[in-house]
Amino acid sequence: MDATELLSLYERMALIRRTEKAAHDLFMSGHVKGTTHLAAGHEAIAVGASAALRPDDYVFATYRGHHHALARGATPEECLAELMSRATGLCRAKGGSMHLTKASAGMLGSYAIVGAHLPMAVGAAWSARLRETEQIAVAFFGDGATNIGAFHEALNLAAVWKLPVLFVCENNLYMEYTPISEVTAVARPAADRASAYGIPGEVVDGNDVVLVRKTVAGLADRARAGKGPAVLEALTYRHFGHSRADPATYRPAEEVERWLKHDPLDLARARLETLGADTAEADARVEKTVEAAVETAKNAPAPDPGEALTDVWADGGAAWRT
Numbered sequence: 001m002d003a004t005e006l007l008s009l010y011e012r013m014a015l016i017r018r019t020e021k022a023a024h025d026l027f028m029s030g031h032v033k034g035t036t037h038l039a040a041g042h043e044a045i046a047v048g049a050s051a052a053l054r055p056d057d058y059v060f061a062t063y064r065g066h067h068h069a070l071a072r073g074a075t076p077e078e079c080l081a082e083l084m085s086r087a088t089g090l091c092r093a094k095g096g097s098m099h100l101t102k103a104s105a106g107m108l109g110s111y112a113i114v115g116a117h118l119p120m121a122v123g124a125a126w127s128a129r130l131r132e133t134e135q136i137a138v139a140f141f142g143d144g145a146t147n148i149g150a151f152h153e154a155l156n157l158a159a160v161w162k163l164p165v166l167f168v169c170e171n172n173l174y175m176e177y178t179p180i181s182e183v184t185a186v187a188r189p190a191a192d193r194a195s196a197y198g199i200p201g202e203v204v205d206g207n208d209v210v211l212v213r214k215t216v217a218g219l220a221d222r223a224r225a226g227k228g229p230a231v232l233e234a235l236t237y238r239h240f241g242h243s244r245a246d247p248a249t250y251r252p253a254e255e256v257e258r259w260l261k262h263d264p265l266d267l268a269r270a271r272l273e274t275l276g277a278d279t280a281e282a283d284a285r286v287e288k289t290v291e292a293a294v295e296t297a298k299n300a301p302a303p304d305p306g307e308a309l310t311d312v313w314a315d316g317g318a319a320w321r322t
Helices: 003-028 043-051 066-071 076-083 117-131 143-147 149-161 191-197 209-224 253-260 264-274 280-298
Strands: 058-062 107-111 137-142 165-171 201-205 230-235
Touching (some): 003 066, 003 076, 003 209, 003 264, 003 280, 043 066, 043 165, 043 209, 043 264, 058 066, 058 117, 066 076, 066 107, 076 280, 107 117, 117 137, 117 149, 117 165, 137 143, 143 149, 149 191, 165 209, 191 201, 191 230, 201 209, 209 230, 209 264
Parallel strands (some): 165 230
8 A cells, every 4th residue: 555545544544533532522521412432443444444445335333333434424523513413413413423324425324232233234235236236235343243143143144145245343352341252252253253154254453454454355356246245353442431431440451551552543654654654734634624523513503303203204114114
């Protein structure tokens, strides 16, 4: 990867990091209600994977999905406005932090129910197969979802039908507060299970944006060629607790220190330095963009109560089903 492309990926990661910092500060100052699940530390997975996808590919994420929405093209202003329940938010204040969606960019939502979106990604891949579009679907999920039934059901059906879907596990070592290793029989909770369904299972350093991009690109090409699904386990670490109510005191100090020294932005910055590139201008642009987004989102109008029942099925969709 040359310096120009890597610098672009770095700037997107830096934009995500600063937007998440803004979300944290807005939450602490009372501007964001409810809860938030920050993905600081996970940026290379979202940015690297998105760089390897086509604009019309489908992405599904978890409630910790700010980074995926931003990587797929959502703006900091749209995301922060949604978190602050403003009419200009991604979902016009109906989704909040845990349901960021931008269908026009292929970001088909972040989901609060653990593992629920994995079968949905399988369905999206099936639709692409039926329409012969060569699109693929990518489901991002945490390590805790690998012990959910939907994970195994989704892998099984995707393998049986050889669907163009990638399952990308963001393994940050902890489910919520419990180490995944304490409740899982295999060392790699996602990748080690792939062989049971006859599909590839790979492990990658999820903090290295170059490696993530390269690996996802290879698996995406494989899926488009009709060779079926794959599992990618990306090793990473969250810089904050599970949610804003979690101080994360259960994590050993030496473990936290070790992972903070393996920060995805630092890794990319160091590689850029070896290529003779400077990140100062990119960092300045990011700072200016997010500062402007915060002020614009703060001053955006509240949602119109008259829109509360739009974009929903009041009867649960019975009319659509019949």
